[in-house]
Amino acid sequence: xxxxxxxxxxxxxxxxxxxxxxxxxxxxxxxxxxxxxxxxxxxxxxxxxxxxxxxxxxxxxxxxxxxxxxxxxxxxxxxxxxxxxxxxxxxxxxxxxxxxxxxxxxxxxxxxxxxxxxxxxxxxxxxxxxxxxxxxxxxxxxxxxxxxxxxxxxxxxxxxxxxxxxxxxxxxxxxxxxxxxxxxxxxxxxxxxxxxxxxxxxxxxxxxxxxxxxxxxxxxxxxxxxxxxxxxxxxxxxxxxxxxxxxxxxxxxxxxxxxxxxxxxxxxxxxxxxxxxxxxxxxxxxxxxxxxxxxxxxxxxxxxxxxxxxxxxxxxxxxxxxxxxxxxxxxxxxxxxxxxxxxxxxxxxxxxxxxxxxxxxxxxxxxxxxxxxxxxxxxxxxxxxxxxxxxxxxxxxxxxxxxxxxxxxxxxxxxxxxxxxxxxxxxxxxxxxxxxxxxxxxxxxxxxxxxxxxxxxxxxxxxxxxxxxxxxxxxxxxxxxxxxxxxxxxxxxxxxxxxxxxxxxxxxxxxxxxxxxxxxxxxxxxxxxxxxxxxxxxxxx
Numbered sequence: 001x002x003x004x005x006x007x008x009x010x011x012x013x014x015x016x017x018x019x020x021x022x023x024x025x026x027x028x029x030x031x032x033x034x035x036x037x038x039x040x041x042x043x044x045x046x047x048x049x050x051x052x053x054x055x056x057x058x059x060x061x062x063x064x065x066x067x068x069x070x071x072x073x074x075x076x077x078x079x080x081x082x083x084x085x086x087x088x089x090x091x092x093x094x095x096x097x098x099x100x101x102x103x104x105x106x107x108x109x110x111x112x113x114x115x116x117x118x119x120x121x122x123x124x125x126x127x128x129x130x131x132x133x134x135x136x137x138x139x140x141x142x143x144x145x146x147x148x149x150x151x152x153x154x155x156x157x158x159x160x161x162x163x164x165x166x167x168x169x170x171x172x173x174x175x176x177x178x179x180x181x182x183x184x185x186x187x188x189x190x191x192x193x194x195x196x197x198x199x200x201x202x203x204x205x206x207x208x209x210x211x212x213x214x215x216x217x218x219x220x221x222x223x224x225x226x227x228x229x230x231x232x233x234x235x236x237x238x239x240x241x242x243x244x245x246x247x248x249x250x251x252x253x254x255x256x257x258x259x260x261x262x263x264x265x266x267x268x269x270x271x272x273x274x275x276x277x278x279x280x281x282x283x284x285x286x287x288x289x290x291x292x293x294x295x296x297x298x299x300x301x302x303x304x305x306x307x308x309x310x311x312x313x314x315x316x317x318x319x320x321x322x323x324x325x326x327x328x329x330x331x332x333x334x335x336x337x338x339x340x341x342x343x344x345x346x347x348x349x350x351x352x353x354x355x356x357x358x359x360x361x362x363x364x365x366x367x368x369x370x371x372x373x374x375x376x377x378x379x380x381x382x383x384x385x386x387x388x389x390x391x392x393x394x395x396x397x398x399x400x401x402x403x404x405x406x407x408x409x410x411x412x413x414x415x416x417x418x419x420x421x422x423x424x425x426x427x428x429x430x431x432x433x434x435x436x437x438x439x440x441x442x443x444x445x446x447x448x449x450x451x452x453x454x455x456x457x458x459x460x461x462x463x464x465x466x467x468x469x470x471x472x473x474x475x476x477x478x479x480x481x482x483x484x485x486x487x488x489x490x491x492x493x494x495x496x497x498x499x500x501x502x503x504x505x506x507x508x509x510x511x512x513x514x515x516x517x518x519x520x521x522x523x524x525x526x527x528x529x530x531x532x533x534x535x536x537x538x539x540x541x
Contacts, residue, residue, distance in 0.1 A: 041082070046075055052075075053219075056072040057071065069093055076211045088152040090143055095139065096139050099373040105137045115203075116376035130487045132303065144260045163365055166317035172409075173413055204386045244438060252446060252465065253485060255450050265389075269401070275456075289345075305349075318356040331348075337403060391423060446473075447496065452479055454481055480516055
């Protein structure tokens with residue numbers, strides 16, 4: 001996946017042949033989801049957590065979570081095969097249910113995806129109108145997964161170096177530029193190895209699922225209620241495969257394709273192609289409203305305006321901080337959330353008229369978030385590189401993405417640079433997640449929700465997950481592309497999610513909701529832009 005943390009819920013597609021790839025210098029560990037030692041380790045860790053519980057209290061200032069939100073920690077083993085070895089304290093947040101005891105249904109645990117996203121702010125949404133009914137029945141529980149934030153933060157690079165701006169985004173990279181990016185990818189992978197040492201191999205989707213079971217036990221829950229978005233749908237499904245009898249209710253929002261051949265190299269190819277379609281959707285909308293934005297009456301002319309801005313930024317970065325890399329990252333957000341369509345078009349139009357301030361407000365990186373953003377990228381990289389085999393030969397990457405870039409130039413090469421450290425990853429053996437085909441009688445029905453034109457997690461993934469989870473149901477938002485659809489502006493879809501989480505009932509058959517209407521151009525302040533629930537778009541290492 002391109003982004004380190006995909007926060008859509010609150011608010012990769014195909015080359016011609018499937019590529020068979022080998023892991024870096026070794027083979028997958030028996031293609032299994034771990035051995036008996038890990039199974040015993042997670043059972044032991046869960047028993048310990050259940051006995052100890054979580055001592056919730058006032059949240060540390062660093063979390064920026066006001067009362068009545070409470071915080072605590074739960075300990076998990078770094079290595080589940082050695083449950084008495086070194087531990088990680090996962091930070092946890094909670095807002096108590098607002099309804100009566102008779103209506104209380106336990107904890108609803110949330111993960112926003114990534115990998116590398118923190119769900120610590122989730123309890124704040126208990127006060128939002130869209131979550132009122134759920135917040136009356138459930139404690140809203142968020143947490144920072146292993147390696148994220150104060151949960152044993154992983155770092156692979158000096159945050160100041162990571163956050164340097166301006167940066168460049170190159171649509172047609174030269175051979176020399178590619179060689180430079182290969183060197184940077186090798187250095188980044190080596191930095192992860194130096195920082196984490198032997199622990200690096202333990203940042204995996206399998207361990208994220210195991211940690212989730214320990215958290216369930218620590219919360220005193222016999223069975224888990226879970227809302228996972230984006231990558232959270234993938235390790236949520238891994239959890240369901242590993243612990244089917246521990247699932248009570250589970251919503252998977254904006255669904256990752258679980259087909260093993262997709263994880264993760266092919267997934268990123270698919271994602272780059274889907275981003276091209278969503279980028280085209282935005283340009284068509286901007287052209288339709290040319291009387292407002294004056295960026296061109298056709299999508300092609302809007303594209304020409306974008307390239308004109310890129311040329312200017314190459315010559316002189318805006319405010320000394322916004323180059324083509326920052327412009328690209330800012331406009332990539334339009335593929336995630338419709339709320340970015342209007343402010344992005346206005347910022348681009350203002351810049352081309354000579355006013356750079358809106359673009360700087362929209363796109364300039366925040367130095368105060370350098371540590372957080374670098375950490376998110378480090379966890380993203382470690383999990384995706386550890387989870388599955390990647391091509392180790394640059395010529396494979398070059399061949400596949402050169403062909404793809406002819407069809408999808410907007411995101412293809414930036415996605416390559418984001419993931420290229422996996423070609424040079426130092427972890428030699430991998431424990432692959434299970435093949436997610438779950439037809440287990442102890443697993444209750446799951447609810448999947450997805451938008452047809454979602455680019456970050458293309459819709460084909462939702463169809464594949466639906467096929468593999470035999471008792472699940474899929475609710476589709478038609479002809480819409482916002483990433484993360486529950487709790488948003490579609491009341492039809494929200495009703496399905498509420499009914500499922502409150503009663504356990506899924507539709508008799510897969511269901512469809514009309515897509516939300518396209519945005520209407522309106523002035524949006526910089527402050528309002530910052531408040532839009534959005535993916536934290538990571539900079540390329």
